[in-house]
Amino acid sequence: MAYSGKQIKYKFFELLPVLLLFFISLNGNSIIDLKFFSINIHYILVYFWVLRQPDTLGYSFIFLSGVISDVVFGFPLGVNALSLLIIASVAAYVRVVTVRITLINDWISFIPALLLANFVYFSSLYFSDYSVDYLYLFKNSIFTFIFYPILWIIFRAILNFGKY
């Protein structure tokens, strides 16, 4: 069966979030660490796609990508997977209860997602006897929240580009 150019484009954009997800976790780039701030792109990616196009980014892919991140960073298996799934859970809940898609809605509902995911992350690492720079993580969460709209616009452009 031959694929037309439009079908290939559609397939590519459908697969793009999954490819990005695995690229980020295998490359160890889930956190973009710049000089004065850092952003957790993994959280934003999962939150956006579960919220807007859940069929594209399967939960099992999110789980697997979290496990890969754990191995790459040397954390106990399941820590990143659990926090990513918490993000996905909040996104799935928000998707069920909201009707209109707006950036403000998504942005505000990202706060509880971040809080819950980081709480789970801290707790699992605390019980695993790992030292973590909590101030760094706090700053990271703040900047992840601040930068959400920029990535929201980019991801939305990708989403629309795949549709038309």
Add this chain to the structure above:
Amino acid sequence: MDTRRDDVGISIRSALLDKGTKQKFSLIALVIISIILIVVEKIETKPLNIFRSFFEDVIYRSSIVIASPSKGIENFSSFIKGHLNLYRNYNELKKENDQLKNNISKENFLELENSQLRKLIDEQVISNNNLLSARVMLDKQSPYLNSYIINSGSNKNIKNGMAVLDGKNFIGRIVDVNFFSSRVLLISDLNSKIPVLIEPSASHAILNGRGSKEATLEYLPKKHTVKDGDTVYTSGKGGIFSPGIPIGKVKIVEKAFSVILFSDLDQVTFINIDLGNTKKNN
């Protein structure tokens, strides 16, 4: 009120339990699997360890493939930067070379004197170091963990806790061993705590990683005489590492004792692992 509570319940149930059209697992099932994984991580049994080693080896190898383009770009940019700094480095090296030439004559004299003194006290000078070289496959200096993945594992007799050196300088220890790869926890990591000895004051302390390039000295004795520029060595206390492996120089900033490492942890390609006496025992 009850209706609203019911609505929330239904929404949560729908979000967590519904699989959707293309999902193979529900969210709650995967959350439970993640929790089980975290618990299982604490259990140390042979079959689990074998599975873990195999799984980690596979992911490390895939990670190398995925990271190769970005690594290539990084290498290229550092190559360009290196060329741009060539002239400045040349002048610095010239100056350093002149200084070293002056020092060599002094050192030759000291070496001669040292060997004569050793003979005098009948000391046997035998190196106990049993080193194994390995290549750094992945350099994961994330904000959370500063570590390397190296291309040798239990196949080369590597064990947890062994000291890792860059040339002759101490840079970390082995924390995770797989069949064909191991993880090195660098001295700069927050979880790294190394017993050290500071010369010439002979004070003992603990070198604590900070997640940055410098580490800090803690638990120094109350009446210590540690100064700027003192050299820090492994103390060998607790029998974990060999004593006397150089680590870095002390730098005092606002009453805080930090240590500037002799090795630049961003520039390490090959490392040595101190196998201790494992080969001799075998």
